Amino acid sequence: MARLDGKVAIITGGAGGIGAATAELFVAEGAAVVLVDIDASALKDVSEAIRTRVPAARVLDLEIDVGQEASAAAIVERTLAAFGKIDILVNNAGIRAYEPLDAAKAETWSKILSVNLLSYAYLAREALPSLRSSQKGAIVNVSSTHAFNPRGGMGQYDVAKAGIISMTKTLAFEEADRGVRVNAVCPGLTLTPFHVRRFAPEGKTEQDLRTERTDHNIQRRWADPREVAWPILWLASDEASFMTASVIMADGGTRV
Ligand SMILES: NC(=O)c1ccc[n+]([C@@H]2O[C@H](COP(=O)([O-])OP(=O)(O)OC[C@H]3O[C@@H](n4cnc5c(N)ncnc54)[C@H](O)[C@@H]3O)[C@@H](O)[C@H]2O)c1
Structure with missing residues (x-):
């Protein structure tokens, strides 16, 4: 029996490095995956690569901008139409900006917070009814080592990543009695x-x-992206049944 046999997982940023590595592991462990990404061509490449390796893979690609609130409901609706349920949500989509705070533009703040933080909150909100029905629902939020180790020059990103940690814990407390576990993984430098x-x-x-x-x-x-995908897989699986409100640092022991 594979770790995710019969489970359905949504992975945002599924066409990027960590998202694609996570999708590959999830499929290998028996899950159906919904890959959500704004980059249509990378999305096609990743899903084709997965289907080539695992011809029976159940993969749905959704080219959607998670930075819009309405996208969350659309992603959930299309997942339920394709696979009938949601057991796992991996919030992973992310963008970067390199503006020191004394030059940080409102437009950049707004974009980073929409994609890197609010998309996680909106998708969790919309997926929760299905995750609760799963009874073993799991959310894994991909933050960053820089949630805890902020540096100069990427303040908007680091603030959003710190917000993900706080949101992970709040949601874990709110959902503990409803059977949904919520955890975070903090990658460090990943190739x-x-x-x-x-x-x-x-x-x-x-x-x-x-x-x-x-x-x-x-x-x-x-790190190789797989070295971040493994802890995501484990947190999403039933092996991590006593893990909630936790943060795993997959950062090689980052020092700033
Ligand atoms: N790679 C690292 O060194 C590192 C370190 C710490 C944290 N992280 C975090 O890990 C996550 C994945 O990062 P990655 O390195 O694989 O990055 P990546 O850039 O390779 O992947 C991110 C994916 O998100 C997608 N995306 C961006 N905006 C989107 C939007 N509005 N709607 C839908 N999809 C969108 C991109 O197209 C991309 O495929 C991110 O949240 C990132 O902040 C990465």
């Missing part, structure tokens, strides 16, 4: 396509990044 693109102008290849020594964490390296 995703976003970072590969970000460092390309400096002449660094993916292989360079994979082997470089970094001062970001005490393991002195980048």
Whole structure:
């Protein structure tokens, strides 16, 4: 019996590095997955790759902007139409901005808070009735090591990530008696396509990044997205049945 046999999971940001790695593990462990992402072409690539590896995979792609409140209800409706229930919600979509607070624009604040924080709250709200019916419902919110280790230059992002921790705990308390567990995973430096693109102008290849020594964490390296996906999988599974309101730091021992 696989860890997620018969379960239905929604993963936002499912076309990105951590989301795609999570989707692959979930499918391998028997879940049907709904991949939600704004990037249609990456979404197609990820779902095709999963179907190639697991021909019987149950995968639904939804090209939707989670930054709009109305998207949450649409995602839940389309998931229920396709698979009839929701057992797991992985809130993972995220965007970055590099503005020091003395130059932080209202437009950037609004966008970051909409995608990185409010989408998590709205999707949880809309999915809760189904998650409660599941009786073993689980929400895993992807935050960041920088929720606890804020730095200069990414204040809007770090504030949103800290908000996710607070929201995770509030929701865990509110849902404890209704059978829904709510936890967070805080990745550190993880080698995703976003970072590969970000460092390309400096002449660094993916292989360079994979082997470089970094001062970001005490393991002195980048994580592979799977190393973040494993704790997400575990928290979503029934093996973590006594875990709620918890935060797992998947950050290689980050120091700031
Ligand atoms: N990679 C890291 O080093 C790292 C570190 C700490 C935290 N995180 C967090 O992990 C999560 C996943 O990050 P990743 O590195 O895989 O990033 P990524 O950029 O590869 O993936 C994020 C995905 O979210 C999607 N997305 C962005 N805005 C969206 C929107 N409005 N609607 C729907 N989808 C949208 C993107 O298209 C992308 O596919 C994010 O929340 C990120 O903040 C990543």
